[in-house]
Amino acid sequence: MCYAIPGKIVELKGKIAVIDYFGEHKNALNEFVNAQVGDYVYAQGGILVDKIDEDDAIPILSFWKDRFAELKKIDNKISKIETSKPKNEFEEIIQKAQQGNLLQKQEALTLLKTNEPEKLKLLYKTANSLRQKNLENACCVHGIIEFSNYCRNNCTYCGIRSDNKELKRYKMSPDEIVEAAVHAVKELGFKALVLQSGEDTSYTTKDLVAIIKKIKQQCGVLLSMSVGQRSQNCYKEMYDAGARGVLLRFETSNQELYKKFHKGPKANFQERIDLLKYLNKLGYIIATGSIIGFPNQTEEDILNDILLTKSLNAEMYSFGPLIPHPQTPLKNTELSDIDTILKVLAVSRFIDPNSKILVTTALETLDKDSGKQRGLLAGANSLMINVTPSRFRKQYTLYPGRPDRDKEITKNIEETLKLLYSLGRAPTDLGI
Numbered sequence: 001m002c003y004a005i006p007g008k009i010v011e012l013k014g015k016i017a018v019i020d021y022f023g024e025h026k027n028a029l030n031e032f033v034n035a036q037v038g039d040y041v042y043a044q045g046g047i048l049v050d051k052i053d054e055d056d057a058i059p060i061l062s063f064w065k066d067r068f069a070e071l072k073k074i075d076n077k078i079s080k081i082e083t084s085k086p087k088n089e090f091e092e093i094i095q096k097a098q099q100g101n102l103l104q105k106q107e108a109l110t111l112l113k114t115n116e117p118e119k120l121k122l123l124y125k126t127a128n129s130l131r132q133k134n135l136e137n138a139c140c141v142h143g144i145i146e147f148s149n150y151c152r153n154n155c156t157y158c159g160i161r162s163d164n165k166e167l168k169r170y171k172m173s174p175d176e177i178v179e180a181a182v183h184a185v186k187e188l189g190f191k192a193l194v195l196q197s198g199e200d201t202s203y204t205t206k207d208l209v210a211i212i213k214k215i216k217q218q219c220g221v222l223l224s225m226s227v228g229q230r231s232q233n234c235y236k237e238m239y240d241a242g243a244r245g246v247l248l249r250f251e252t253s254n255q256e257l258y259k260k261f262h263k264g265p266k267a268n269f270q271e272r273i274d275l276l277k278y279l280n281k282l283g284y285i286i287a288t289g290s291i292i293g294f295p296n297q298t299e300e301d302i303l304n305d306i307l308l309t310k311s312l313n314a315e316m317y318s319f320g321p322l323i324p325h326p327q328t329p330l331k332n333t334e335l336s337d338i339d340t341i342l343k344v345l346a347v348s349r350f351i352d353p354n355s356k357i358l359v360t361t362a363l364e365t366l367d368k369d370s371g372k373q374r375g376l377l378a379g380a381n382s383l384m385i386n387v388t389p390s391r392f393r394k395q396y397t398l399y400p401g402r403p404d405r406d407k408e409i410t411k412n413i414e415e416t417l418k419l420l421y422s423l424g425r426a427p428t429d430l431g432i
């Protein structure tokens, strides 16, 4: 099974390839594969990552053809909303967002402060309908490999902080990382992978570059790096080696909160923001966002997080709840409820209607049975599946209770696909 559907290039406009997916056209950067009109290709994150022979593409496309139309119908049905004359200020704001108008700060705040169940229902439904209107039923599914749980930093909520002496540490060797990545692409069908670790500088720039090159030599995949605050030079070399995405959250836009809860040699808010700006200029696809639920964090802070994410030109919004690890100073912090996070996803959709919004595994942890589904129905359209080899996965405990900790990768994939199909979502590229 594959998490991307191939498409056919119908036009080239300079570096942009126009790809046809059953009559729907999406643009992608013609990088890496030197594709021509008529070629069948896979795209991820708006970048061509692989070519596929016509003989191999045709059976995949015929498998998808009717299913794709069927999924669209399901999605259209689920995301349809009836419009009626607004009866109060809340409904006026919702209608404004639904019509594609930009919300004022105060209006977005009103939405974030809402707690009435009926209003929340309307908020999520409207965000989902806006997602469908702007991006249809495409949903990107990344695999994530957590290759080391060593970290030089000491953030006060994180289970892999350097002061947590009770944690059993691991680091995958470069060969193990390459092997896991190639397996995820060739055997499990992923076309987009995130390589994540704590800030473990025992992997030098040279090591990371070699890992990226080896993976890219063996398979076509969009590689995103989530390795923390490395030097600009390190990120430049990783880009030149073929990495195209970065997952680096700024954690909170409130500098006071940042300072209070993030400790360590590289825990510096402004440097983090400057790095994100540099990476965007370099051409990386940026995934960023924040943690929701810090003590004393306000709705204004959260709104500023969403606005900062947008101003950083993020391609993907990543917001997850604070789930403090029991072996950290924040262990007694009260957990956010899931609606707090769903509201952030929905308001993000209103603020940036064309964005990719991730259902984080931390969100799934808050509601193991239906967190993924609730996120996808509140405006989100991106998922990650943990493909770290199981012998390491249990030790990557940023927070407790992760639902993917003990789950077989194939079972997780199977359940995720089942969910996507039940919601009418298809793994086509979201394009640029």
Ligand code: SF4
Pocket (backbone or CB within 6 Å): 151, 152, 153, 154, 155, 158, 159, 160, 161, 162, 197, 198, 199, 228
């Ligand atoms: S939050 Fe990130 S930087 Fe901070 S200790 Fe955890 S892994 Fe390290």
